[in-house]
C-alpha cells in the first residue's frame with residue numbers, strides 16, 4: 001500500500017489541526033516535521049506496553065515513549081490501577097492531600113539531593129520554580145545554565161543572545177517572540193563539559209550568580225572530574241547547583257544521574273518519567289535552599305492533584321520492585337549491540353553508541369549535507385516496518401528481547417537501503433517523506 005494511504009487518517013487529522021491549533025501540536029517534538037512526514041504516524045489511538053496503535057490501525061514498537069515520559073511501559077497495569085483507585089477516592093480535594101507528604105518522603109529516600117519537595121505538573125514549570133527559589137534563596141538574579149529547561153520566559157530570554165541569522169535557536173524556525181527582551185542577559189548559557197568557561201563566567205559575574213542550572217548528562221559521560229568541578233565552583237561562588245534531571249532522571253538509576261555518578265547538587269528538577277506519563281513534576285533540594293520557598297509566591301491549584309501524586313508513588317515503587325537500573329542497562333546494551341550488528345550486516349558505515357538509557361545512531365556519510373536525507377530515510381523505513389523512532393532511542397521496562405530483535409532486523413533493512421542509495425549516488429530518490437526538521441537543539445551558547 002502506498003504510505004500516504006497507510007497513514008491517511010493521521011495526515012487528515014494533521015491537516016484539520018492546522019486551522020485549529022497554532023503550530024498543530026502542543027509539544028514541538030510531536031510535530032510531524034520531527035519524523036518522516038508522509039510515512040510516520042502522527043496520531044495514536046491506544047498504547048500498551050512497548051507498543052501503540054495509530055489512528056489508521058497500524059501497530060508500532062515505540063522507541064520514543066512520550067519523549068521519555070513513559071518508563072515502565074504504556075498503560076502500565078500497576079500504575080493505572082493506583083490511579084483508578086485514586087479516582088474513586090477523588091482526583092483533587094478541597095483540602096491538602098496526604099499523598100504530598102508520602103511522595104516527599106519517598107523522594108527523600110531515592111533522590112540523593114532531596115530533603116524537601118515542591119510539586120508541579122511538568123518539567124518546564126518545575127524549572128521555573130527552581131529558578132525562582134534559587135533567586136529568592138540567594139537574593140541574586142543571574143542564572144547560568146546548560147541544557148534545555150522548558151518554555152518559560154526566564155530561560156527562553158537567553159535566545160535574544162543568539163544571532164537569528166545563525167539559526168541557533170533551540171528549534172529551527174522557533175524564535176523568542178513574545179518573551180520580554182528586557183530579560184535578555186538574566187540567564188546566560190555555558191557549554192557543557194567546559195569548566196574553564198564556567199569559571200570565567202562566574203568570575204566575570206562575581207556575586208551575581210543565583211544558580212548554575214544544568215542537565216548533568218545526556219548522551220555522553222562528563223569529562224573526568226567535570227561535575228565535581230562544577231559543584232566546587234558553585235560552592236566557592238555561593239551559587240545554588242541545580243541538576244535538571246527531567247530527561248536523564250530515573251533511567252540510569254532511580255536516583256538519576258546524581259546517584260549514577262555520585263555528585264549531589266543542591267537542588268534537582270524532576271518530571272516526565274517520575275509518574276509513567278501522568279502529569280507530575282517536582283523540585284527537590286536541601287533544606288537550606290528549599291526552605292526559603294515558604295515565603296515566595298509559588299502556588300497553583302493543580303499541583304495538589306492526587307492522580308500525579310498517586311502515579312508517581314506507584315511508578316517509583318515499581319521501578320524499585322522491577323530492578324529498573326539493571327534492566328535498563330541490559331536493554332540498552334542489547335539494543336546498542338544489535339543495532340551495531342545491523343549496521344555491519346548492511347555494510348553501512350556508522351555506529352550506535354551513547355549511554356545505555358539513551359542510545360543513538362550516527363551514520364558515517366560522505367558529506368554532512370546528506371545527513372537530513374539519510375536520517376529521514378531511516379525514520380521513514382522504520383515507520384513502514386512498524387517501528388516508531390528517530391535517531392535516538394528511549395526504552396521502557398516493557399521492551400522485550402523480541403522487540404529489540406525486530407527493531408534491529410528492520411534497521412538492517414533500512415541501513416541496506418541507505419547504503420544502496422549512497423552507492424548509486426542517488427540517496428534522494430529513496431526519500432518519500434518531507435525532510436525531517438533539524439533535531440531539537442539544546443541552547444548552550
Ligand SMILES: Cc1ncc(COP(=O)(O)O)c(C=O)c1O
Pocket residue numbers: 067121122123124125127147148149150151215244245246247248271272
Ligand atoms: C531536561 C529537560 N528539562 C525540561 C523539560 C521540559 O519539560 P516539560 O516538557 O514537561 O515542560 C524537558 C523536556 O523535554 C527536558 O528534557
